[in-house]
Amino acid sequence: MTGADGAERLLLVYCGGTFGMRDSGRGLVAQRDLGGVLGELVRECSAQRSRDVDWELAQPPEIIDSAEAGHGTALSIADLIRERLGSADRAGSPFAGVLVVHGTDTLAHAAAQAAFALADLRTPVVYTGAMHPLGTPGGDAERNFARAFAAALAGGGPGVRLVFGSADLPAVRAVKRSSEADEAFAATRPLAEPTTSVPGLAAALAGAAGAIPPRVGMLTAVPGLPPALVEAALLAFPDGLVLECYGAGTAPLSGRDAREVLLGARDRGTPVLAITRCAHGAVELQRYAVGAALAEAGVIGGSDLTAEAAIAKLRALLRAGYTGERLALLLRLNLVGEQRPLGE
Numbered sequence: 001m002t003g004a005d006g007a008e009r010l011l012l013v014y015c016g017g018t019f020g021m022r023d024s025g026r027g028l029v030a031q032r033d034l035g036g037v038l039g040e041l042v043r044e045c046s047a048q049r050s051r052d053v054d055w056e057l058a059q060p061p062e063i064i065d066s067a068e069a070g071h072g073t074a075l076s077i078a079d080l081i082r083e084r085l086g087s088a089d090r091a092g093s094p095f096a097g098v099l100v101v102h103g104t105d106t107l108a109h110a111a112a113q114a115a116f117a118l119a120d121l122r123t124p125v126v127y128t129g130a131m132h133p134l135g136t137p138g139g140d141a142e143r144n145f146a147r148a149f150a151a152a153l154a155g156g157g158p159g160v161r162l163v164f165g166s167a168d169l170p171a172v173r174a175v176k177r178s179s180e181a182d183e184a185f186a187a188t189r190p191l192a193e194p195t196t197s198v199p200g201l202a203a204a205l206a207g208a209a210g211a212i213p214p215r216v217g218m219l220t221a222v223p224g225l226p227p228a229l230v231e232a233a234l235l236a237f238p239d240g241l242v243l244e245c246y247g248a249g250t251a252p253l254s255g256r257d258a259r260e261v262l263l264g265a266r267d268r269g270t271p272v273l274a275i276t277r278c279a280h281g282a283v284e285l286q287r288y289a290v291g292a293a294l295a296e297a298g299v300i301g302g303s304d305l306t307a308e309a310a311i312a313k314l315r316a317l318l319r320a321g322y323t324g325e326r327l328a329l330l331l332r333l334n335l336v337g338e339q340r341p342l343g344e
């Protein structure tokens, strides 16, 4: 989309992260005001293009180390984007693209959350960040910004992507793989092209903007995982729990105590979604008896969702008002490319 003078329009959302950090003397801290640096970067990137780029800056109220993100942080960034794009998005957004600069620790979480919360929008959204602050000799911040800037304006169609290093990944498949390398993000699972469109889902997602963020979290299976810890996790995350299982969806939770805890969650309406910690393959709860025990206790199979996409999907659907059987059904479907539909 172009402005009246033929310039392209970009919405730039700066959220914090190493990209804009400075040394505080006791570690790196995020800076709210980057001075004129963002404008300078936009000017440099625009100079590479044949047309001028008009840009608008949006910032969430808190500029943070993304490790401090809470239940609502990523959703509030998505809501900010929706608000700035306005209802014009469907007819033709006032912006050609959106570029979000975010910390890398929860970049995959934030981008996946936006992919679900903004699934009804038509404007391309690109998330990026950096492993080194702006101005670091040989650092990646300027480079990543330039690539993400170009990707946001490339007219690549709707959807949320994560552009980092040389990678350009679907947000719902991306994971942070390295705490050191410039190529910090990867997608080990293929994008599953959605084949179904769910009646009412777009309106429900749009209508949920601004609503209270559901308290959703994750617990990882380890040898000796006590049912009491599952119970505690369900108390801490009363709206929904992702259970990161072994292999095909197994966990040491087939005993009576665990079953009672899980059935209690089901009766309270707290969904428990099983995913696998393996980088390849999907959950298949019926393959082993210990997995079948989870299914019998109400646990829902999460196919081959990444942890980030699982948390984001559950949170977005809950915020959109889905519960019970309807929620379970949507969790089994591939909505935006996030998973192999169950049964495949």
Ligand code: ASP
Pocket: 016, 017, 018, 019, 064, 065, 066, 067, 102, 103, 104, 105, 106, 129, 130, 131, 132
């Ligand atoms: N702790 C930083 C953050 O996530 C890491 C980074 O941005 O690279 O905000």
